[in-house]
Amino acid sequence: MASLTVGLLAAAAAVAGVAVLAHRANMGAFIPPPMHGKTVLITGGTTGLGLESAKRLAKAGAKVIITARSDTKGQTAVQDIQDYCTGTDDGTVDVSYQILELDQLESTKAAAEWQIPTKIDVLMLNAGIMAPAKLQMSHLGVEQQMHTNHLGHFVLTASLLPFLNENARIVVVSSLAHTFPSYTGGLKLDQAWKPEPYIPVRSYGYSKLANVYFASQLNARSSYTAVSLHPGTVATDLARQITSYKPLQNFFSKTLVPISTSLGLLLTPAQGANTQVYLASTTDNLVGGGYYTGMKLQTLGGFATDPALGELLWKQSEEISGVKFQFDTAGAAKEAEAKATEATTAEEATDTKAATEEEATEATTTEEATEAATEEKEAAATTEAATTTEEATEATTAEEEATEETSTEEAAAAEE
Numbered sequence: 001m002a003s004l005t006v007g008l009l010a011a012a013a014a015v016a017g018v019a020v021l022a023h024r025a026n027m028g029a030f031i032p033p034p035m036h037g038k039t040v041l042i043t044g045g046t047t048g049l050g051l052e053s054a055k056r057l058a059k060a061g062a063k064v065i066i067t068a069r070s071d072t073k074g075q076t077a078v079q080d081i082q083d084y085c086t087g088t089d090d091g092t093v094d095v096s097y098q099i100l101e102l103d104q105l106e107s108t109k110a111a112a113e114w115q116i117p118t119k120i121d122v123l124m125l126n127a128g129i130m131a132p133a134k135l136q137m138s139h140l141g142v143e144q145q146m147h148t149n150h151l152g153h154f155v156l157t158a159s160l161l162p163f164l165n166e167n168a169r170i171v172v173v174s175s176l177a178h179t180f181p182s183y184t185g186g187l188k189l190d191q192a193w194k195p196e197p198y199i200p201v202r203s204y205g206y207s208k209l210a211n212v213y214f215a216s217q218l219n220a221r222s223s224y225t226a227v228s229l230h231p232g233t234v235a236t237d238l239a240r241q242i243t244s245y246k247p248l249q250n251f252f253s254k255t256l257v258p259i260s261t262s263l264g265l266l267l268t269p270a271q272g273a274n275t276q277v278y279l280a281s282t283t284d285n286l287v288g289g290g291y292y293t294g295m296k297l298q299t300l301g302g303f304a305t306d307p308a309l310g311e312l313l314w315k316q317s318e319e320i321s322g323v324k325f326q327f328d329t330a331g332a333a334k335e336a337e338a339k340a341t342e343a344t345t346a347e348e349a350t351d352t353k354a355a356t357e358e359e360a361t362e363a364t365t366t367e368e369a370t371e372a373a374t375e376e377k378e379a380a381a382t383t384e385a386a387t388t389t390e391e392a393t394e395a396t397t398a399e400e401e402a403t404e405e406t407s408t409e410e411a412a413a414a415e416e
């Protein structure tokens with residue numbers, strides 16, 4: 001009897017597995033709504049998810065600026081995007097590149113001098129590296145993944161503030177790997193900046209959890225809507241640094257990744273870019289500070305939502321880089337007022353509005369205005385939360401399924 005039960009369970013699991021793989025294999029590319037008149041800036045737009053996002057958003061009519069690490073890579077990617085958009089309805093494709101090295105402080109600060117003729121509506125912080133085999137420290141004495149994936153984007157965003165539309169969306173590409181630190185005591189900032197010992201995947205997890213915290217902090221402190229996401233496990237070259245042994249690298253990129261993709265074990269870049277393309281383009285209201293997967297809001301664990309830890313990460317990022325965010329006072333106060341007008345349904349929101357409007361009027365310093373915007377945003381989020389119960393339930397179910405499916409080690413292996 002016991003063996004029959006085990007047999008039935010195994011058969012059910014196999015059928016479910018095949019169904020999941022078949023679903024993945026059939027998953028299409030999300031087509032963004034028209035983006036004419038919008039400007040999108042994407043870091044790491046030369047390959048993988050960034051390049052795919054740039055193609056889809058440019059084809060939808062957005063003016064797209066990608067970042068590249070060399071002119072050759074930038075020019076090749078721009079050509080690639082233009083070719084992809086051939087036959088676009090009105091024939092206009094507006095795509096260009098800027099040079100950016102996220103692990104070089106001067107390069108990220110130099111973004112303030114970029115010639116960008118229009119305000120940026122969507123800033124997609126996508127570039128990243130994963131689990132270099134050997135510990136590398138940046139010139140600021142920061143572990144390379146933490147610098148590239150988090151600190152570089154932190155400084156870049158601060159440098160780009162004058163270019164950002166006051167209602168800009170900031171889409172931060174994190175990962176399911178943000179959960180790794182939850183198994184080893186959460187985000188230990190000393191270990192994140194300077195790991196000892198160095199465990200490649202653990203450091204990757206720290207940098208991706210920092211992405212989640214950066215999005216929620218930025219959302220709370222500014223007039224922007226900032227969100228983070230996990231794209232899925234996608235067949236890109238992200239794992240290129242996990243070994244320095246060339247034959248193994250070739251085996252991964254030329255054999256393992258293509259086979260896994262054809263079996264439906266990995267998403268194609270076209271499928272994997274869906275969530276970030278959706279977040280960059282949708283006319284749906286996004287939940288600021290939220291974390292999305294599969295184009296749906298997910299529930300973050302407590303280890304990823306501790307405001308004190310988020311504030312500490314922000315403070316230390318400013319101290320290490322020497323760069324402080326200077327939010328535009330007028331923009332923050334104006335946003336507070338606009339959000340207050342929208343928030344007419346919730347009593348709590350109305351109360352907060354009165355207090356916030358008063359504060360916004362009085363706010364003469366940058367910090368005061370930013371605080372006012374933050375309070376108002378929380379009020380608006382309360383209203384929004386009340387109307388998204390169904391989505392939240394779906395998200396919780398999806399998160400539970402994901403948790404059941406994937407243990408830490410499995411996730412690390414899958415990401416690798």
Ligand SMILES: NC(=O)c1ccc[n+]([C@@H]2O[C@H](COP(=O)([O-])OP(=O)(O)OC[C@H]3O[C@@H](n4cnc5c(N)ncnc54)[C@H](OP(=O)(O)O)[C@@H]3O)[C@@H](O)[C@H]2O)c1
Nearest residue numbers: 044046047048049101102126127128175233234236237238
């Ligand atoms: N693929 C997945 O399964 C997966 C899963 C979860 C999360 N993610 C996240 O998705 C994002 C995109 O990854 P991907 O899979 O598309 O990887 P990818 O194909 O390796 O693309 C990474 C991009 O980042 C750029 N980049 C790397 N280091 C940089 C630096 N120091 N300064 C500026 N740009 C730099 C790369 O430029 P070069 O080509 O010049 O190196 C490349 O354009 C990453 O943040 C990653 O953590 C991916």
